[in-house]
Amino acid sequence: MKELMMILRKEFIHILRDRITLLLVLAMPVMLVLLFGFTISTEINNAKIAVLDLSKDSQSKLFLNKITASGYFQIVSYPNSETEIDHDFKNKNIKLAIIIPANFETKLAVDKKATIQIINDVSDLNVASVLNNYMRVVISDFVNEYNGNQSPPIPFGMSTQMAYNPQMESVYMFVPGIIALIMIIVTALMTSITLAREKESGTMRMLLITPVKKVYVVIGKIIPYMVLSLICTLLILVISVLVFQMPIKGSIWFLLFLCFVFMLTSASFGLMISAMVNTQLDAMMVTMMGLFLPTVLLSGFLFPLDNMPYFFQILADFFPAKWFIIAIKDVMIKGTGFLGIWKYLLILFVMAVILISVSLSRIDKRE
């Protein structure tokens, strides 16, 4: 135990004396959250739209008021025909147009059915789909209100409900992803690099030649970076709550426990990598290509997994980030407890156990 404490102390000294790396590691999460938060915002306010109102009755006026009141849209033009809509797309820079059918009020009251046509400018796919979603929210709001005033309520075709993230804030999407990325960088990358550094400098041989237990050397490497990674996670959470009003619905202690399990998995990946390589450069390349890239691409953080070819969906299952991101979203946004995410915790935990035992058996053997 005294040996372990001494190795831990040495490892913390390494971290604290390497000021530049420490500064980078602590600044990175802050930079990433602010960068993603302010630049990659998918929110659009006051998008210019055109409205072709073919009925001009009280219900259509009500509906248009609802659109303007939402704050997402700004009606800049009232064309009189579909050709004029086309003209507006080209010349007035509108992003979306809606067509309200003739006899809107009657259709609602008598037919119990009305179709509002939405025309999108899909030359920018992201903007189009975001605006489309906003419009769906407005329409469903309108329908709900209409139904509330009617008795009995009319059955209405569409019922989209934006649950858990009604404002569709993009913070909700990227904060869990950034936490996963940072933890991969700090635990997996740093652990594998520093272990490889000791191999390069020959200090690993000096340690292995002593009677110290190899498990201590390994634990001594993992724990300090887990602590560092936890600090980074807290930084990310504090910024996302204070600056971006990200909610944390679930228990904060449970959230931290989930992060701890993911850190363990991530550190054991780092351990596995350092058992395979001999130089810092190799450690870095393998971690980047083998763990970091799959985390960015295959975790569902930036690109939805459902749209990927089946092969990649299966491949994604083998990287811890996917499971972690599903779980942390549930805990933060929905407030899910242990019963809801125990499966993901179990997957992460089993991954860690397998990786740690494989790499320990590799390190612990005399060649």
Place this chain on the structure above:
Amino acid sequence: MLLIMKMEKMYSIEVENLTKKFRHFTAVDNISFQVKKGEIFGFLGANGAGKTTAIKMMCGLLQPTSGKATIADFNLASDYKNIKRNIGYMSQRFSLYADLSLYENMQLFGTVYGIPRKELKDRIFNSLESLQMADKAKTLVYSIPLGWKQKLAFATAMLHEPKIVFLDEPTSGVDPIVRREFWNMIYEAAARGVTIFVTTHYMDEAEYCERVSIMSEGQLKIIGTPAQLKEEMQVDAIADVFQKFVKR
């Protein structure tokens, strides 16, 4: 019986038919030799002759393919963990932690060898004192000259009072004055009964050894006192003996 026991205890290193194969390459080929307690034993050979592989096996870092060895009275196959407690090691590549101070390095290695804290403090203090580096205890290792580092590494390897110390080219890249001082430290340790197992490329250092062996292509070619080897090969210097065996 008593006599045999005494005979056995004479040696601190006994190696018998030790072999290490990596796939089809035989790095160490069936070597056998003994080293007496308190002896300074020179282990010579060209680069790639298999010296480092042999030392790694004797230190318990590498599993031998075949053969037996008794190191510091412990069986290499069954008891390598006890061997580790009783040997010290220092390599050609300086390998203490550069971002730790002199004291922190010694404290780290002393602690992992299980030296009690108070005892360790005294030993480090004495050791730094005799190195005349006591005032540098808090200096970070990267800022001291190479010669000092090598002496520090040797002192660190001696902290837990090992019975045998393996020195793998300890003086390479060091100036002649420090080399002299380094060998004085080796003599002092040997005088205290520590067995010194040293590899070197400096032939004048080979002459300082009580006995030397020369390895080539994994095999132990010749072994004896420097005087014996020179007489046997009818040359004037160990350097010439060396030349005869490593000529390719």
